[in-house]
Amino acid sequence: MSAEGGPFPNRTGPGSGAEEPVRIGLLGRGTVGGAFHDLIGQRADAIAEMTGRRPEISGVLRRSEGDFDAIIGDSEIVIELMGGTEPARDYVLRALQAGRHVVSANKQLIAQHGDELFEAAREAGVQLRFEAAVAGVVPVIRVIQESLAATEITKVFGIVNGTTNFILSEMAATGASYEDVLARAQDLGYAEADPTEDVNGADAAAKMAILARLAFHAPVNLDDAAYEGIEEIQPDDLAYAKELGLSLKLLGIAERIDGGLSVRVFPCFLYRRHPLAPVEGPFNAVMVEAPTITEITMSGPGAGGQETATAVLGDVVSIISGRAPVHAARASLKIVRDIASSFYLHLEVADRPGVLASIADVLGRNEVSVRSVVQRGHGDDARLVMVMHEGPEARFHAALEEIATLDFLRASPRAIRVIEEEFV
Amino acid sequence: MSAEGGPFPNRTGPGSGAEEPVRIGLLGRGTVGGAFHDLIGQRADAIAEMTGRRPEISGVLRRSEGDFDAIIGDSEIVIELMGGTEPARDYVLRALQAGRHVVSANKQLIAQHGDELFEAAREAGVQLRFEAAVAGVVPVIRVIQESLAATEITKVFGIVNGTTNFILSEMAATGASYEDVLARAQDLGYAEADPTEDVNGADAAAKMAILARLAFHAPVNLDDAAYEGIEEIQPDDLAYAKELGLSLKLLGIAERIDGGLSVRVFPCFLYRRHPLAPVEGPFNAVMVEAPTITEITMSGPGAGGQETATAVLGDVVSIISGRAPVHAARASLKIVRDIASSFYLHLEVADRPGVLASIADVLGRNEVSVRSVVQRGHGDDARLVMVMHEGPEARFHAALEEIATLDFLRASPRAIRVIEEEFV
Numbered sequence: 001m002s003a004e005g006g007p008f009p010n011r012t013g014p015g016s017g018a019e020e021p022v023r024i025g026l027l028g029r030g031t032v033g034g035a036f037h038d039l040i041g042q043r044a045d046a047i048a049e050m051t052g053r054r055p056e057i058s059g060v061l062r063r064s065e066g067d068f069d070a071i072i073g074d075s076e077i078v079i080e081l082m083g084g085t086e087p088a089r090d091y092v093l094r095a096l097q098a099g100r101h102v103v104s105a106n107k108q109l110i111a112q113h114g115d116e117l118f119e120a121a122r123e124a125g126v127q128l129r130f131e132a133a134v135a136g137v138v139p140v141i142r143v144i145q146e147s148l149a150a151t152e153i154t155k156v157f158g159i160v161n162g163t164t165n166f167i168l169s170e171m172a173a174t175g176a177s178y179e180d181v182l183a184r185a186q187d188l189g190y191a192e193a194d195p196t197e198d199v200n201g202a203d204a205a206a207k208m209a210i211l212a213r214l215a216f217h218a219p220v221n222l223d224d225a226a227y228e229g230i231e232e233i234q235p236d237d238l239a240y241a242k243e244l245g246l247s248l249k250l251l252g253i254a255e256r257i258d259g260g261l262s263v264r265v266f267p268c269f270l271y272r273r274h275p276l277a278p279v280e281g282p283f284n285a286v287m288v289e290a291p292t293i294t295e296i297t298m299s300g301p302g303a304g305g306q307e308t309a310t311a312v313l314g315d316v317v318s319i320i321s322g323r324a325p326v327h328a329a330r331a332s333l334k335i336v337r338d339i340a341s342s343f344y345l346h347l348e349v350a351d352r353p354g355v356l357a358s359i360a361d362v363l364g365r366n367e368v369s370v371r372s373v374v375q376r377g378h379g380d381d382a383r384l385v386m387v388m389h390e391g392p393e394a395r396f397h398a399a400l401e402e403i404a405t406l407d408f409l410r411a412s413p414r415a416i417r418v419i420e421e422e423f424v
Numbered sequence: 425m426s427a428e429g430g431p432f433p434n435r436t437g438p439g440s441g442a443e444e445p446v447r448i449g450l451l452g453r454g455t456v457g458g459a460f461h462d463l464i465g466q467r468a469d470a471i472a473e474m475t476g477r478r479p480e481i482s483g484v485l486r487r488s489e490g491d492f493d494a495i496i497g498d499s500e501i502v503i504e505l506m507g508g509t510e511p512a513r514d515y516v517l518r519a520l521q522a523g524r525h526v527v528s529a530n531k532q533l534i535a536q537h538g539d540e541l542f543e544a545a546r547e548a549g550v551q552l553r554f555e556a557a558v559a560g561v562v563p564v565i566r567v568i569q570e571s572l573a574a575t576e577i578t579k580v581f582g583i584v585n586g587t588t589n590f591i592l593s594e595m596a597a598t599g600a601s602y603e604d605v606l607a608r609a610q611d612l613g614y615a616e617a618d619p620t621e622d623v624n625g626a627d628a629a630a631k632m633a634i635l636a637r638l639a640f641h642a643p644v645n646l647d648d649a650a651y652e653g654i655e656e657i658q659p660d661d662l663a664y665a666k667e668l669g670l671s672l673k674l675l676g677i678a679e680r681i682d683g684g685l686s687v688r689v690f691p692c693f694l695y696r697r698h699p700l701a702p703v704e705g706p707f708n709a710v711m712v713e714a715p716t717i718t719e720i721t722m723s724g725p726g727a728g729g730q731e732t733a734t735a736v737l738g739d740v741v742s743i744i745s746g747r748a749p750v751h752a753a754r755a756s757l758k759i760v761r762d763i764a765s766s767f768y769l770h771l772e773v774a775d776r777p778g779v780l781a782s783i784a785d786v787l788g789r790n791e792v793s794v795r796s797v798v799q800r801g802h803g804d805d806a807r808l809v810m811v812m813h814e815g816p817e818a819r820f821h822a823a824l825e826e827i828a829t830l831d832f833l834r835a836s837p838r839a840i841r842v843i844e845e846e847f848v
Contacts, residue, residue, distance in 0.1 A: 039716065043574045050573060131571070137717045139563075139571040146570070147555070147563040147738040149474060149745075150467045275723075278702060292463065292730040293561045299699075300720035310716045314571040321573075322746075 019048045022320050023058035025075030025100075027068075027091055028082035032105060032132075032312070033060070035305035036079065039313055051320045061091075072098055077319055079312060080104040089113050096120040096128065103315040105132035105308055111206035111222050114213060129315035134207040135160055135284040137307040138300040139314070144214045144288065153215040155255040155289040160207040162282035162302035163198040164230050164250040166190045168267075169280045172238045172248065178231065190282050201227035201265040204252045212254035212263045215288070218333045220254075220263060226337070227265035237346060237416060240374075240385050241269055246418070247277040260334035269344055269418040342371075342390040342418040347403070348410040351382040355408050359384070362406075366399035367391065381410050387418060443472045446744050447482035449499030449524075451492075451515055452506035456529060456556075457484070459733035460503065467737065475744045485515075496522055501743055503736060504528040513537050520544040520552065527739040529556035529732055535630035535646050538637060553739035558631040559584055559708040561731040562724040563738070568638045568712065577639040579679040579713040584631040586706035586726035587622040588654050588674040590614045592691075593704045596662045596672065602655065614706050625651035625689040628676045636678035636687045639712070642757045644678075644687060650761070651689035661770060661840060664798075664809050665693055670842070671701040684758035693768055693842040766795075766814040766842040771827070772834040775806040779832050783808070786830075790823035791815065805834050811842060 024040070026033055040055055048054035059071035061082075068091060072078060078095040080102060082088045088109050095102050097120055104110065110117070110130050121128040131141045135158075144153065159165050163185060170181040182199070185191035197203045205225035212220040230250055241248050246269040254263045270277045275297050279285040284302030289295045301307045349355050356375065363370060369389040376383050388396065396415070403413055448464070450457055464479055472478035483495035485506075492515060496502060502519040504526060506512045512533050519526050521544055528534065534541070534554050545552040555565045559582075568577065583589050587609060594605045606623070609615035621627045629649035636644040654674055665672050670693040678687045694701045699721050703709040708726030713719045725731045773779050780799070787794060793813040800807050812820065820839070827837055 043576075046576075047574050137571075138720055139567050142566070142571050143563050146742060147561075147566050147735075149741045150471050150737050151734055152467070152470075273702075275702075278697075278699075290734075292734045294725045294728070294731060296562055296722065296724035298720065298722050301718045304718070306716040307718060310575055310714075311571075313574050317573045318570060 019052055019054045022053045022055045022077060023075050024055055024316065025058050025071040025078045025095075026060045027071070027078065027080045027088070029060050029062045030081065030083075031305040032308045033079075033081045035309035036081065036312055039306070039309045043313065047317060047320065051317065053320050055316060055320065068094075072100060075100055077101045077103065077316060079316070080106055080109070081312070082106070083108075085109055085112055089117075092117060092128075093120055096124050096126055099124050099126055101127045101319045102129075103132075103312050103319070104128070104130045105312055106130070107133040107203070107206045107210060109133075111209045114210070115219055127319050129319065130210075131315050132308045132311035134210055135286055135298075136162075136300070136302045136304065137311045138284055138286065138298050138302065139311075140211065140286045140288075140298055141214065142314075143296070143298065144211065148215075148288065148290070148293070151290045151292060153256075153288055153290045155253070156208075156211045156215045156286065157251060157253040157255070158286035159249055159276060159279050159284055160211075160252050160286065160302065161198055161201075161204040161250055162284055163191045163195060164201075164204070165279065165284070165302075166282045167199070168230060168233070168238075168248050168250065171233065171235060172242065175235050175239065177235055178233055199231055200229035201250065202229075204250060204265040205263070208252035208254050208263050208265060211252075211286070212261060215254060216256065216261055216333060218261065220261070224335045225263040225265065228267065230267050232414060233267060233416075234346075234414065236383075237344075237414065240344075240346070244269075244387075245272045246270065247272060247274070248416070249276060249279070251276070251417075251419070256333070257336045257339070260336040262336045262339055264339070266417055269416060271419070274419060338392055338394050340390050341393050341396070343388045343396050344416045344418050345384075345386045345388065345400070345403075346414040346416075347384040347386075349382050349384055349406075350408040350410060351377050351380055352408065355382070356384070358406060358408070359386075359403060362402045363388075363399050366395045366402070368396050368399045443476055443478045446477045446479045446501060447499045448479055448740065449482055449495040449502045449519075450484045451495070451502065451504045451512070453484050453486045454505065454507075455729040456732045456736070457503075457505045459729035460505065460736055463730070463733045463737055471741060471744065475741065477744050479740060479744065492518075496524060499524055501525045501527065501740060503740070504530055504533070505736070506530070507532075509533055509536055513541075516541060516552075517544055520548050520550055523548050523550055525551045525743045526553070527556075527736050527743070528552070528554045529736055530554070531557040531627070531630045531634060533557075535633045538634070539643055551743050553743065554634075555739050556732045556735035558634055559710055559722075560586075560724070560726045560728060561735045562708055562710065562722050562726065563735075564635065564710045564712075564722055565638065566738075567720070567722065568635065572639075572712065572714070572717070575714045575716060577680075577712055577714045579677070580632075580635045580639045580710065581675060581677040581679070582710035583673055583700060583703050583708055584635075584676050584710065584726065585622055585625075585628040585674055586708055587615045587619060588625075588628070589703065589708070589726075590706045591623070592654060592657070592662075592672050592674065595657065595659060596666065599659050599663065601659055602657055623655055624653035625674065626653075628674060628689040629687070632676035632678050632687050632689060635676075635710070636685060639678060640680065640685055640757060642685065644685070648759045649687040649689065652691065654691050656838060657691060657840075658770075658838065660807075661768075661838065664768075664770070668693075668811075669696045670694065671696060671698070672840070673700060673703070675700070675843070680757070681760045681763070684760040686760045686763055688763070690841055693840060695843070698843060762816055762818050764814050765817050765820070767812045767820050768840045768842050769808075769810045769812065769824070769827075770838040770840075771808040771810075773806050773808055773830075774832040774834060775801050775804055776832065779806070780808070782830060782832070783810075783827060786826045787812075787823050790819045790826070792820050792823045 709723035
């Protein structure tokens with residue numbers, strides 16, 4: 001262990017320059033891989049000065065070139081930037097088993113195969129680090145695993161997908177449709193050619209599963225995370241939101257609840273004074289709550305080649321300097337599925353007597369309590385926007401199912417959650 | 425080195441329970457000391473499970489009881505929560521020299537005696553950690569020292585004094601005077617009986633000196649940090665600010681500039697979309713900028729017994745698990761004192777012809793360029809509020825000195841900086 005107390009170099013000898021290199025094998029050479037390669041070139045001197053060891057790239061595995069066994073044979077640390085689960089899982093597992101420390105930016109890999117990979121790292125006595133897998137360069141993983149290692153975290157939540165946050169920000173700002181803004185996001189490089197995993201919430205769910213695992217020291221699997229996406233959001237919803245002083249975000253929440261835990265992702269209205277309400281564009285932001293910390297909020301760019309490469313480099317420096325995160329094992333926590341929520345409900349109905357009474361009757365029978373109603377006529381039709389008091393989601397969904405069958409409905413009902421907690 | 429890869433315990437043996445204790449000596453038993461004592465009691469099991477070692481308090485030094493030599497003789501880690509520089513400096517130095525790791529929450533100690541203490545820690549091969557010294561439980565120290573260890577940080581800035589942020593938030597919300605709000609802050613426990621160090625900016629300057637040292641790997645002393653306080657802020661200034669869509673904060677900035685660095689603290693108007701503008705009450709928030717990270721923002725409670733104790737405990741767990749922050753030594757950076765700033769200028773003048781021309785003449789001769797002017801009559805007097813374009817502070821101050829001598833002035837001129845950068 002190298003124990004340093006202050007801003008002084010940890011040189012291998014006076015005059016230095018004779019640092020033992022740290023050889024790094026790079027799997028994948030896309031945007032992040034390229035940025036990481038450049039960054040190592042720029043910062044090798046500074047890292048050598050800090051740690052006494054100079055990082056250098058020993059080999060790169062591209063789709064069309066490079067030999068995995070040769071790279072692993074010549075590396076102390078393996079950086080996985082390939083994405084996807086195979087062959088990334090196979091390579092990372094073999095690297096760990098061969099006694100190599102691994103840094104990965106691959107959220108699907110960690111969320112789906114975390115148990116197996118953590119076990120392999122533990123058995124081999126090496127580190128597996130993955131700061132870049134969640135919220136890019138925003139240091140949520142390190143803060144949860146290290147600063148708050150001994151803190152009983154009750155809730156982690158936030159905006160962990162930049163693509164959807166960009167789309168929702170643009171829809172709110174311009175009034176444009178989901179389809180138009182998605183096309184723009186693709187042009188700008190904020191959305192992939194196939195944006196499915198981002199817009200349907202699966203990407204955010206994988207990240208929240210990782211955060212839940214680390215915050216609650218419980219083996220959380222991808223299936224434990226429920227998710228909804230933003231594909232059904234209409235410009236209408238955002239127009240009403242603006243009137244009501246609300247801001248629409250795709251929110252991920254992992255929380256202890258009723259002695260168990262809940263992990264879920266859904267689009268959600270936030271009141272204007274909520275700390276996450278001002279987070280716009282492709283930025284990410286994560287809040288951590290515990291009785292002993294009140295709340296900590298961290299925000300910054302959730303993606304970007306240089307930003308992600310910087311997060312990877314932070315992990316590399318921690319490995320070089322011999323630090324490892326600690327983890328606690330606890331009894332596994334039950335996944336709680338019936339959550340209490342407040343809902344916004346948007347209905348297009350025929351404008352005739354008895355309609356509101358019928359809807360109120362369905363809500364009442366399902367014990368869903370209405371907080372506010374706005375009704376507006378549009379020719380023969382009316383638009384009814386209701387906000388409910390908080391209550392069990394199951395009851396609201398039962399009511400919604402019944403409402404969807406009413407014959408005076410002109411379009412499918414739309415429901416979006418509302419976070420109404422008051423913040424400082 | 426203990427190398428762990430995942431959420432599994434680092435047990436000393438199967439079945440555990442036989443963990444070797446880590447003995448902790450506590451210097452000071454005020455609010456934070458009491459909270460830390462309680463927290464260790466609550467979290468000892470979890471820490472034992474994580475690290476294989478159970479923390480326990482071996483002794484407490486109070487003003488009236490306890491023997492420092494006995495405590496140090498019986499501890500592996502010493503926690504300094506006494507505050508002030510003496511005898512804290514003497515105790516911490518002796519603890520480090522005796523080979524004890526030290527955790528301190530004492531910003532004045534680190535800012536004034538950092539060089540000496542870091543050197544003692546380095547010589548003894550022990551850790552000196554101090555997350556709680558800046559921004560309480562907001563993990564700015566760890567993020568700068570560990571996540572961003574290899575990142576060339578260009579700027580660290582933010583709100584690092586909760587007392588003044590509470591006072592400015594309250595003045596803005598209520599229109600009350602500085603004196604009235606300060607009295608209220610004292611009643612609520614947000615301000616000390618003697619609030620001098622908080623309100624004059626000295627506390628924030630000490631914290632910014634620590635952040636500058638860590639971010640730029642340069643020996644920054646307390647004298648290198650220029651500071652101004654909030655004692656002269658008038659309700660008037662906040663009323664104008666509200667009209668102009670500005671928010672007033674006591675801002676600390678440490679930045680690389682012209683090949684050197686600048687560390688300064690001053691009250692400052694922020695545009696409403698600035699990420700620090702919504703930070704209200706006793707909260708702290710720090711932003712870190714570098715070309716490779718864009719910007720990261722971290723916020724949360726800057727004080728509080730439990731919150732500060734949680735930050736101390738995070739440092740303790742890092743020490744137990746054998747991690748040490750790394751530091752780089754660099755050429756020392758020159759302190760740059762002449763900064764370019766934009767100013768708001770508030771003048772009360774006699775309402776007679778030629779007044780504006782005289783002031784404009786002074787500003788023009790000093791090459792200070794005016795961006796906007798609002799003039800309002802009040803009987804025989806007029807109030808003139810001007811916002812300048814950005815320019816060297818020395819020129820503005822030269823102009824201000826000259827303006828202060830003009831015979832038609834009815835009160836001392838008041839100048840406050842304005843941050844006008846546009847953010848995402």
